[in-house]
Amino acid sequence: MDAALSPELEAYRAAARAFIAQHAPTYGRAARKGLSEAQDLALGRAWLALKAANGYACITLPREYGGGGGTDLEQILFVQEEAPHGFPTEYFAIGLGMPIPMLLRYGTEEQKQALVPPAIRGETIWCQIFSEPGGGSDVGAFRFKARRDGDDWILSGQKVWISWAQHSDYGVIVTRTDTTVAKHKGLTYFFVDLKAPGVTVRPIRQLHGRTDFNEIFFDEVRVPDSCRLGPVGEGFRLAVETLMIERYTAAADETGGGPPLEAFTALAKAATHRGRPAIEDGRVRGGIARAHAVQQALIAIHQKSLLDLAAGRTPGPEGSIHKYAGARERKRLAVLALDLLGPAGVAFDPAAGMKEDFAMSWMDVATLRIAGGSDEMLLNTVAEKILGLPQDYRPDKGVPFDQVPVG
Numbered sequence: 001m002d003a004a005l006s007p008e009l010e011a012y013r014a015a016a017r018a019f020i021a022q023h024a025p026t027y028g029r030a031a032r033k034g035l036s037e038a039q040d041l042a043l044g045r046a047w048l049a050l051k052a053a054n055g056y057a058c059i060t061l062p063r064e065y066g067g068g069g070g071t072d073l074e075q076i077l078f079v080q081e082e083a084p085h086g087f088p089t090e091y092f093a094i095g096l097g098m099p100i101p102m103l104l105r106y107g108t109e110e111q112k113q114a115l116v117p118p119a120i121r122g123e124t125i126w127c128q129i130f131s132e133p134g135g136g137s138d139v140g141a142f143r144f145k146a147r148r149d150g151d152d153w154i155l156s157g158q159k160v161w162i163s164w165a166q167h168s169d170y171g172v173i174v175t176r177t178d179t180t181v182a183k184h185k186g187l188t189y190f191f192v193d194l195k196a197p198g199v200t201v202r203p204i205r206q207l208h209g210r211t212d213f214n215e216i217f218f219d220e221v222r223v224p225d226s227c228r229l230g231p232v233g234e235g236f237r238l239a240v241e242t243l244m245i246e247r248y249t250a251a252a253d254e255t256g257g258g259p260p261l262e263a264f265t266a267l268a269k270a271a272t273h274r275g276r277p278a279i280e281d282g283r284v285r286g287g288i289a290r291a292h293a294v295q296q297a298l299i300a301i302h303q304k305s306l307l308d309l310a311a312g313r314t315p316g317p318e319g320s321i322h323k324y325a326g327a328r329e330r331k332r333l334a335v336l337a338l339d340l341l342g343p344a345g346v347a348f349d350p351a352a353g354m355k356e357d358f359a360m361s362w363m364d365v366a367t368l369r370i371a372g373g374s375d376e377m378l379l380n381t382v383a384e385k386i387l388g389l390p391q392d393y394r395p396d397k398g399v400p401f402d403q404v405p406v407g
């Protein structure tokens with residue numbers, strides 16, 4: 001039993017496990033094999049609808065909008081049980097994880113009633129439209145423009161790296177509405193209809209052949225002021241609030257989203273190195289020991305987050321350590337696995353999930369070290385929030401955005 005869990009939570013976990021086991025053959029990894037992306041997405045929508053009907057979709061969101069009305073701990077337990085089965089949840093994870101909670105916090109009652117339940121049932125998809133060609137780490141430096149026109153705003157510019165925008169109906173977006181004030185003060189946050197005239201979504205093909213993200217062009221797109229979330233000029237605050245939800249939800253899988261350590265150990269037992277079983281090689285054994293030690297530390301960090309939640313506290317910046325160390329270790333293990341596989345490692349399966357195929361995991365892990373906060377930004381968080389080191393020198397602090405020198 002988990003140190004942090006009460007008997008009620010253990011009962012919740014057992015019920016969730018039974019529900020998932022019942023439906024894994026229909027919606028899980030094996031059912032997805034050989035499907036086109038459109039078929040896979042349809043399967044994902046059906047799985048989400050089934051979860052919503054049983055109170056397992058968006059467990060922490062209120063029942064009146066289609067959520068489960070449960071706790072953070074219940075949500076974490078459900079995801080822990082669900083993740084190993086490879087259900088088609090990726091298309092919805094960002095939208096339900098960040099934009100929908102933001103709509104619930106800042107939308108009108110009418111917007112929430114109309115837009116949240118269909119998203120929770122998988123009928124609509126939302127994306128998070130923040131990053132720009134000029135950079136994604138420094139939200140305060142965004143240049144994408146919105147200008148007021150009567151009761152509307154006109155949005156123009158380019159955003160990039162937007163996950164699942166090719167399937168999305170709506171997105172939350174950060175725009176610059178005032179260039180004459182300091183950079184953090186001139187931003188405003190909206191939600192936008194991605195089917196509106198003037199919006200062009202172009203998928204970007206990745207190294208492994210998949211297209212998980214997109215660039216989006218807005219050509220004078222008209223957005224009603226009623227789609228503004230939060231006050232004019234408060235977009236930076238809302239963007240940071242959104243990203244804080246992201247950092248926290250990202251930190252749970254001790255493998256960093258890659259194959260489990262047992263898969264590597266099995267590979268090392270089956271492979272040979274200099275005519276001997278690879279598992280006998282010191283470098284391979286050292287790699288296994290190191291990965292085990294790091295994963296145990298990540299599990300401990302996660303346990304601490306669970307204990308914080310159980311005690312009514314918000315988990316701290318240790319999520320940054322979890323993501324940083326998890327992604328680096330996943331990469332190390334994938335490199336070692338590819339060394340053992342030799343030429344066979346090149347013959348990767350593009351339809352395989354990241355938890356099944358070491359070559360896919362290796363190709364994809366580079367993106368994990370950027371998405372949701374790059375390694376360097378996570379180290380900044382550790383330096384400032386955990387070690388108490390001083391912030392970087394910020395020469396643009398307080399300077400009007402249109403007077404910040406650009407190179």
Ligand SMILES: Cc1cc2nc3c(=O)[nH]c(=O)nc-3n(C[C@H](O)[C@H](O)[C@H](O)COP(=O)(O)OP(=O)(O)OC[C@H]3O[C@@H](n4cnc5c(N)ncnc54)[C@H](O)[C@@H]3O)c2cc1C
Nearest residue numbers: 128129130131135136137161162163367370371374376377
């Ligand atoms: C798989 C994936 C999915 C994504 N999905 C989305 C999405 O759905 N929506 C969205 O808006 N964006 C998304 N992104 C974009 C992501 O948010 C950005 O890539 C990220 O914020 C970094 O921005 P950048 O790539 O522009 O790098 P930049 O911000 O230009 O940074 C370049 C380099 O400089 C380093 N750096 C920057 N500032 C500092 C600093 N202060 N101190 C030290 N080093 C620094 C960075 O670590 C990086 O190595 C996704 C990215 C990936 C890889």
